[in-house]
Amino acid sequence: MTYEQCECEVRQRLSEKRFYHSQCVAEEAVRLAVLYGADPEKARLAGLLHDILKDTPAEEQLKILQGFGIMMNDTELANQKLWHAISGAAFLEFGLGIRDRELLSAVRCHTSGRKNMTLLEKVLFVADYISADRDYPGVEELRAVARESLEEAIIEGVAFTVQELMSRREPVASASIDAYNDAVAVLKEKEK
Numbered sequence: 001m002t003y004e005q006c007e008c009e010v011r012q013r014l015s016e017k018r019f020y021h022s023q024c025v026a027e028e029a030v031r032l033a034v035l036y037g038a039d040p041e042k043a044r045l046a047g048l049l050h051d052i053l054k055d056t057p058a059e060e061q062l063k064i065l066q067g068f069g070i071m072m073n074d075t076e077l078a079n080q081k082l083w084h085a086i087s088g089a090a091f092l093e094f095g096l097g098i099r100d101r102e103l104l105s106a107v108r109c110h111t112s113g114r115k116n117m118t119l120l121e122k123v124l125f126v127a128d129y130i131s132a133d134r135d136y137p138g139v140e141e142l143r144a145v146a147r148e149s150l151e152e153a154i155i156e157g158v159a160f161t162v163q164e165l166m167s168r169r170e171p172v173a174s175a176s177i178d179a180y181n182d183a184v185a186v187l188k189e190k191e192k
C-alpha cells in the first residue's frame with residue numbers, strides 16, 4: 001500500500017481530531033527517527049497508522065481480535081485503553097495486508113510500551129506523548145527531554161502515565177514497567 005492509500009484507510013476510521021493527531025505523531029516520529037537513526041519513512045507510516053482503530057467501539061475491536069484468533073493477556077483485557085493498539089496492529093496485518101513486522105509491533109505496543117523495545121517502537125512510543133497536538137501540562141518539558149534522550153523521555157512518559165493510572169486506582173499493565181526498567185538500565189550502562 002502507498003502512504004496515500006494508508007492515509008485514506010486511517011482518515012475514514014477516525015474523527016478529524018484523531019486524524020490530525022495521527023498526522024502530528026507521524027511528523028514527530030520522523031523528527032525522532034532522524035535524530036536517533038531509525039528509518040524516517042517507516043516511522044512516518046507507523047505514526048500515521050498507530051491509532052487506526054482508536055475510534056472503533058470496544059466491542060468491535062474485541063470482535064476483530066476474535067476474528068483473527070488473537071488472544072489478549074489478563075492485564076491487556078483489564079485495560080480497555082490498550083485494546084486499540086492490539087486490535088489496530090492485527091487489523092493492519094490481517095485486514096490491510098501490511099506485513100512489516102517492525103511497524104506492526106511498534107503499533108501494537110505504542111500505548112503501553114514493552115520489554116526490549118526496538119528503536120522504532122521507542123520512537124513511536126515517545127512521539128505519541130509529544131506530538132504537536134498534545135497540550136497537557138509538562139509536554140514542553142517532555143519535548144525538550146526527548147530531544148536529548150529517548151530513554152529519559154520513556155522514563156518520564158511512563159512515570160506520568162503510571163501516576164495518573166494509580167491516582168485513579170486503575171490497573172497498570174506491567175509492559176510499561178518493563179519499558180521503564182529497560183530505559184533505566186540503558187541509562188545506567190551509559191553512565192559507566
Ligand SMILES: Nc1ncnc2c1ncn2[C@@H]1O[C@H](COP(=O)(O)OP(=O)(O)O)[C@@H](O)[C@H]1O
Nearest residue numbers: 079081082111112128161171172173174175176
Ligand atoms: N501500562 C498501562 N496500563 C494501563 N493503561 C495504560 C498503560 N499505559 C497507558 N495506558 C492507558 O492508555 C492511555 C494512553 O493511551 P493513548 O493511546 O496514548 O491515548 P490518547 O492518544 O487518547 O492519549 C493512558 O492514559 C492510560 O489510560
